[in-house]
Amino acid sequence: MSERKVVKPTPAELMEDTGTGVDYGVRPDRLPGFLTPIDRFFLRGHAPTPRLDAATWSLRIEGDGVREPVTYGYADLWERFPLVSMVRTIECAGNRRVLFGEAYGRGFAGTQWGRGAIGTAEWTGVRLRDLLERAGITAEAREVMPEALDRIRARRPMPLAKALADDTLLALAMNGETLPPDHGFPARVVVSGWLGAASIKWVGRIEVSEQPLRVPWNTEDYVLIGPDYPSGPVPITGLPVASLVELPWPARLRPGPQVVRGRAFAGENAVTAVEYRVDDGPWRPASLTEPRLPAIWVRWQFAWDARPGDHTIQVRATDDQGRTQPGTVPWNDLGYLNHAVLSHPVRVEP
Numbered sequence: 001m002s003e004r005k006v007v008k009p010t011p012a013e014l015m016e017d018t019g020t021g022v023d024y025g026v027r028p029d030r031l032p033g034f035l036t037p038i039d040r041f042f043l044r045g046h047a048p049t050p051r052l053d054a055a056t057w058s059l060r061i062e063g064d065g066v067r068e069p070v071t072y073g074y075a076d077l078w079e080r081f082p083l084v085s086m087v088r089t090i091e092c093a094g095n096r097r098v099l100f101g102e103a104y105g106r107g108f109a110g111t112q113w114g115r116g117a118i119g120t121a122e123w124t125g126v127r128l129r130d131l132l133e134r135a136g137i138t139a140e141a142r143e144v145m146p147e148a149l150d151r152i153r154a155r156r157p158m159p160l161a162k163a164l165a166d167d168t169l170l171a172l173a174m175n176g177e178t179l180p181p182d183h184g185f186p187a188r189v190v191v192s193g194w195l196g197a198a199s200i201k202w203v204g205r206i207e208v209s210e211q212p213l214r215v216p217w218n219t220e221d222y223v224l225i226g227p228d229y230p231s232g233p234v235p236i237t238g239l240p241v242a243s244l245v246e247l248p249w250p251a252r253l254r255p256g257p258q259v260v261r262g263r264a265f266a267g268e269n270a271v272t273a274v275e276y277r278v279d280d281g282p283w284r285p286a287s288l289t290e291p292r293l294p295a296i297w298v299r300w301q302f303a304w305d306a307r308p309g310d311h312t313i314q315v316r317a318t319d320d321q322g323r324t325q326p327g328t329v330p331w332n333d334l335g336y337l338n339h340a341v342l343s344h345p346v347r348v349e350p
């Protein structure tokens with residue numbers, strides 16, 4: 001048997017195996033709490049999980065955008081900076097790619113995600129801003145790029161303003177536990193509301209640059225490309241509003257009154273409303289539970305008296321910018337940002 005590429009167990013009752021050995025989605029019907037437990041938080045890796053040793057690990061902050069390069073050890077991060085905890089949702093830009101392909105009757109290369117490439121955790125760590133300010137940011141600094149110690153040296157720049165935001169973190173812990181190896185130990189970035197790929201795991205270096213940085217992840221890998229993008233690749237940043245029904249696909253339910261539940265997430269924005277419709281019925285409001293905050297998913301639910309037969313449940317969420325999930329999304333060659341309203345198949349039988 002070949003070596004596993006990830007460390008944590010990924011049992012089929014909690015996670016969906018996409019077949020790559022490094023990418024596992026959470027099962028949408030296995031999300032009991034508001035936070036996603038580590039045992040089922042989705043995993044996305046472009047290479048096997050590296051086993052890093054905190055005792056020898058260091059973080060270097062350098063580049064022409066800092067006045068004085070600095071190097072921090074693991075203990076420095078815990079001891080020399082204010083610790084911040086925040087709940088944030090991370091979603092992969094490729095979430096729902098399989099359903100995107102099905103809507104267009106053609107497939108995509110790339111990880112075969114169903115609906116499970118999303119999760120919410122309480123992240124604890126140090127603000128990126130605090131780390132950068134210690135190095136002295138130059139007046140001309142423009143971009144900040146965390147870089148990983150994994151085999152592919154994963155890296156993805158963000159504008160300086162995003163790096164300095166209150167809720168851009170270098171996380172050391174997840175749901176109250178030391179960051180697990182698969183989720184980026186010893187340190188990972190959490191870039192609130194952006195595509196998951198910006199939240200670099202296993203960070204070993206942060207470059208601050210006075211020039212725009214071009215790397216594969218913002219020029220060819222995490223971009224919108226195709227006939228609908230004639231002026232060239234559009235790098236993906238914040239994520240659009242989308243929703244999830246907490247049922248298997250397809251779902252099987254017993255007849256009678258029940259509560260259908262789910263989540264909705266709107267990237268850097270807050271979800272303000274969720275509506276649902278069964279078969280060809282009218283759109284009706286679902287009820288949302290608190291809190292309804294930017295960059296964190298919300299829970300919603302509605303009561304349904306299910307009658308025997310085959311049904312379709314559709315859900316559409318709206319964000320605080322007034323944007324609602326569309327019926328269809330335009331094609332892009334890499335299958336990103338599928339936030340179209342999904343027709344969830346449900347069979348009701350005794």
Ligand SMILES: Nc1nc2c(c(=O)[nH]1)N[C@H]1C(S)=C(S)[C@@H](COP(=O)(O)O)O[C@H]1N2
Pocket residue numbers: 041042043044045046047090091092093148149150154182183184195196197198199200201202
């Ligand atoms: N170093 C590194 N960081 C990475 C990745 C990676 O492959 N290597 N994958 C990114 C992508 S595409 C996503 S969606 C998130 C997933 O984070 P998770 O595995 O903790 O859920 O990590 C991001 N950070």
Ligand SMILES: [Mo]
Pocket residue numbers: 044091092093094195196197
């Ligand atoms: Mo991703």
